[in-house]
Amino acid sequence: MLILLSPSKSLDFESPPAANEFSLPDFLDQSQLLIDKLRCFSPQEIASLMGISDSLARLNVARYAEWSLPFLEGKARQAVLAFNGDVYDGLDAKSLSASDLVFADAHVRILSGLYGVLRPLDLIMPYRLEMGIRLDNPRGKDLYAFWGERLTDALNSVVSATASRAVVNLASVEYFKAVKAKQLTVPVIHPVFEDWSGGKYRVVSFYAKRARGLMARFAVTRRIVDSLVLQSFTEDGYAYDAAASDSGGGRWVFRRKLK
Numbered sequence: 001m002l003i004l005l006s007p008s009k010s011l012d013f014e015s016p017p018a019a020n021e022f023s024l025p026d027f028l029d030q031s032q033l034l035i036d037k038l039r040c041f042s043p044q045e046i047a048s049l050m051g052i053s054d055s056l057a058r059l060n061v062a063r064y065a066e067w068s069l070p071f072l073e074g075k076a077r078q079a080v081l082a083f084n085g086d087v088y089d090g091l092d093a094k095s096l097s098a099s100d101l102v103f104a105d106a107h108v109r110i111l112s113g114l115y116g117v118l119r120p121l122d123l124i125m126p127y128r129l130e131m132g133i134r135l136d137n138p139r140g141k142d143l144y145a146f147w148g149e150r151l152t153d154a155l156n157s158v159v160s161a162t163a164s165r166a167v168v169n170l171a172s173v174e175y176f177k178a179v180k181a182k183q184l185t186v187p188v189i190h191p192v193f194e195d196w197s198g199g200k201y202r203v204v205s206f207y208a209k210r211a212r213g214l215m216a217r218f219a220v221t222r223r224i225v226d227s228l229v230l231q232s233f234t235e236d237g238y239a240y241d242a243a244a245s246d247s248g249g250g251r252w253v254f255r256r257k258l259k
Contacts, residue, residue: 001107001164001165001166001167001168001189001219001224001225001226001227002107002108002109002155002158002159002162002164002166002167002168002186003107003108003109003167003168003170003216003219004108004109004110004111004155004167004168004169004170004171004175004176004179005087005091005108005109005110005111005170005171005212005213005216006087006110006111006171006172006174006175007079007083007110007111007112007113007118007175008083008084008085008086008087008088009085009128009130010083010084010085011082011083011084011126012077012081012082012083012084013075013077013082013126015094017077017081018081018093018094019078019081019098019101019121021078021098021101021102021105021121022078022121022122022123023105023119023121023122023123024071024122024123025115025116025117025118025119025122025123025124026116026117026154027115027116027117027150027154028069028115030116030146030147030150031114031115031116032069033137034113034114034129034135034137034143034146035064035067035114037135037137038064038129038135039064039065041061042061043057043058043061044057046060046061049133049134049135050128050130050133052128056128060127060128063125063126063127063128064127066125067125067127071123071125072125075125075126076123076124076125077123077124078120078121078122078123078124079110079112079115079118079119079120079121079122079123079124080093080101080104080108080110080120080121081093081094082124082126083110085209086206086209086210086213087170087209087210087212087213087216088213089210089213090209090210090211090212090213090214090215090216090217091213091214091216091217092213092217093120096217096220096221100220100221101120101121103220103223104120104216104220105119105120105121106162107162107164107219107220107225108120108216108220109154109155109158111131111151111171111175111176111178111179112124112129112131113129113130113131113133113143114127114129116147116150116151116154117151117154117155129143130174131143131144131174131175131177131178132174132177143178144177144178147178149180149183151178151179152179152180152183152184155167155179155184156183156184156185159184159185159186160185162225164186164225165186165187165226165227166186166187166188166189166227167184167186167187167188167189168188168189168191168215168219168227168230169188169189169190169191170191170212170213170215170216187250188250189227189230189250189252190250190251190252191212191215191230191252191253191254192208192251192252192253192254193207193208193211193212193238193254193255194208194244194253194254194255194256195207195208195255195256195257195258196255196256196257196258201244201255210236211235211236211238211254214233214235214236215230215233215235217235218230218233218235230252231252233254236256237256237258238254238255238256239254239255239256240252240253240254241253241254241255
């Protein structure tokens with residue numbers, strides 16, 4: 001199986017490196033096109049485009065200016081170690097063994113607004129560019145138009161190379177929307193994590209994001225290649241609920257009731 005993750009806005013380029021192995025993203029030529037476009041914006045325009053504060057806008061304008069090919073030594077980091085949000089808290093890549101990271105590099109892909117599709121050990125430089133941003137470009141009005149079928153084709157290539165029989169979507173709606181699901185050559189499974197809250201089960205964003213990372217870690221550390229094994233996932237008290245799931249439609253619900 002092939003697991004999909006979203007990137008995170010939070011980045012860690014400060015802590016000591018936890019891995020020596022690395023690769024380079026496949027779509028750096030496309031990334032350069034986007035960087036060239038972003039360099040045309042002032043900090044005020046970036047703040048408006050991305051809905052961020054002036055200080056964050058200035059930070060990212062500086063990042064776009066520094067972004068260069070080939071990557072500068074000491075300025076780039078493996079994607080799975082650079083992303084630092086809730087999903088990556090659950091994945092805890094810094095504690096994965098070298099062999100875990102090799103397995104992840106084969107069976108996990110991270111969707112990215114700037115880089116398209118990333119292997120976990122692909123080097124990236126600091127950036128902010130969410131997939132849902134309406135960045136006008138020669139291919140259309142947003143990044144979905146910019147990437148077109150490239151991401152889907154890339155994922156199908158990985159599916160073929162790894163003989164995967166399913167894609168496990170642990171990415172957000174915003175990012176998975178960049179994939180043309182109907183053109184994938186294998187079924188897609190959408191794990192959903194629900195917590196008992198306010199007298200009913202519902203998705204609690206913080207917990208759900210962390211659970212996505214926990215499931216990715218569960219698969220990586222156990223070398224799981226058969227998606228059905230994921231139904232045995234019980235990390236942090238979650239359990240598969242067959243009655244609430246639509247297994248035929250690929251919606252697998254995992255629930256927990258915190259005491």
